[in-house]
Amino acid sequence: MKAKTVLPAVAMTAVSMVLTLAVVVMWLGTAVPWPVALVVGLGIDGGWLATLAYERRLAAQGDHNRVVTGVGWFFGLVASGVLVAHALTAEASAGAWLAVAWLPIAAKALWLVHGLWERTALTPFALDAIRGIQQEARDEAAVARARLRAEADTEETRLTAVTHSGARVARVQAKTAKTLAGAWSTLETARQGEDTGRALTSVTRCVTPGVTPRWELPVWGPVEPVAALETAPALTDAALDALVDEIRHSETPALSYREMATRFRAAGHSASEVRLRAAWKRVAA
Template identity: 85%
Template sequence: MNWTKMMSPAAKTMLPAVAMTVVSMVLTLAVVVMWLGESMHWGVALVVGLGLDGGWLATLAYDRRLAAQGDHSTPITVIGWAFGAVATGVLVAHALGEDSPGAWLAVSWLPIAAKALWLVHGLWERTALTGEALEAIQGIQQEARDEAAVARARLRAEAATEETRLTAVTQAGARVARVQAATAEALSEAWSTLETARQGKETGRALTSVTTPVTPGVTPRWELPVWGPTEPTGPLALETAPALTDAALDVLVDQIRHSESPALSYREMAARFRTAGHSASEVRLRAAWKRVAA
């Protein structure tokens, strides 16, 4: 049977102190009787030894009663240490008077050690907790460890998710950049083709020959789009310009068309019409152009 496991925590610190106190009292009583028995009756020496041990035991008992009440007395503590010091002094003095003092000197520290063990037991009592309190503390510590582990796992998961997101964004950005580069290259080639066609000598003649049967008597100027910056017209001028009648619109279109020689193309006329602040839908403006050109 394992008696250590069956012992209470208080007994584990109290029993060593009790055992050492008993041994110290027995040694002190034996030394006093042997030491004083040579010069007086052994009964008187026994009374002296019992008195020394009794005083020490009474002081110890009173100190333990105060400790059980949660109290403390400095004078009692000092007296207890004084009794321990006297007992140790008696053992040391007896050892020095012997022919072989080694054995007695080896046990002369027991009274002081017994007092120190009672001090350790008192400290344990002042800091001891009940089983329920220890279980609560263990639960709190376990809960804190669980929360810390969950927090670490959450941080690792968030870091992995963020890394995955950044990787996906980077890859998507690279794909967008490749598409933009390919689109820019295709646009550049298209505009280069348009520019070559615009500057060709036979381009205008070919386009005119195609459109002459459709618009007889009109010699338009064919110009392909030019890739370059544009100047947007002011929205306020378009919104506030008054609506024009068909006759007024025809007069404006004719004036703008013949403002230069040769006559302006429809695109140039429309651009100057908008820039001047006039307002007309594309359908009305093109119809006016056809009427004037006819």
Template identity: 85%
Template structure:
């Protein structure tokens, strides 16, 4: 018998033995005054024997995985009979009624303990099954712990990122506010300077932004001798016909024909010059032709 089974069956066996002894003793003492004690002993043994026989039959059926309601009912009947005998004896006893009533519940308690043991047997699992269940539970707990840790880490990372973004945004806002204040002060100073009588004429030689409509005449000073550079020869602009011919020639230089972007790149690489508007117009004309 396994240790878990012993924890439920041993109390039931002990309670049953005590109940049978009490029932037999009470029957002999109670009925022994009204009939010969051998007859009272037979009555007591009959109650205990009937109870023990039904209990043995119930245990055999339980071992086979079966159950019989009539047998269970008979077993509870014998338990009630034993309890009734104990209660009746306690009611007629002189001076010790309370003590006998205190033990009158033992037969029913013994039946209840056998019921508990039967329930344990129907729900008991083997050691391997219990280990498998414990492994599944442990795996579920591990996965839950890992998921919680991952969520906490992601939440901390997101919180740090948001804090950094917020601080950076606040710094940018402060710099923009300071820059706007500085520009406002600079424009205010420049406006007051332009509006001055003497300073306005002095600024005329610096920029036309301050005094619109006036051409500046101030030039940068020249330090040291200078050598004039020859003017760059302007490349003559291509005519539409030449531009169309070049575009068509470059476009059909490979098979299949080049795209506009490839043609434009090769056109510039060849040293030709044309505005993007003219080049795209020539492309459209060549494609349409």
């Protein structure tokens, strides 16, 4: 990557120096001896090359000097000015000389771009680390997208199954309700029939002589709740001991625990197995 920025700058600089030297020699050679014109051209190119070398040295050290940079741009402007002046005074090929007059400025701009690249360039290790981080981020994003798609597909499948199951249950319930309604309708029709009771009575008269039962089929409708049975209060330990002792000695010889527990519960008394066994142990002790 370094060669891609430095080679164009070097080539542009070399072409600009050659053009500047040639133009100075051709332009001033008519007014002064050619060695003097050659010295002037080499002075312009040498000053430009010296400031460029100094700039590159400072850049390699991570430093920057505005004065040196300004001098370098001054020499570049001088070289461009020489080319422009020669093009304006040339009788032939003025357009061609003006077309190449920008090369010194372009060369300075390319060196500026190369300097910016050097200040932002990274080592191969850092570039590999950045590529690895970017690849890892892309992998994680792809895995997350795949996981979300899988979860969405799973949820869609679950909802579809639940919907179908609910539809089947609704159909079964509707069919059952329809069948049950038909059965109750048949039962109600039979219950309200005039000959239903008489037919049932004629069937049972042979097995129950002298008895005329009243037949009533079940009625489908609201029912009244049955009152809850009142529970007897729990026996105290003393009362429980007395009952256990009384039942145990109700026969001779004394009853066993199993026989006593059977008669205790048959008499309608209530007590947990733990309390009953504890009372037995107290009485039998």
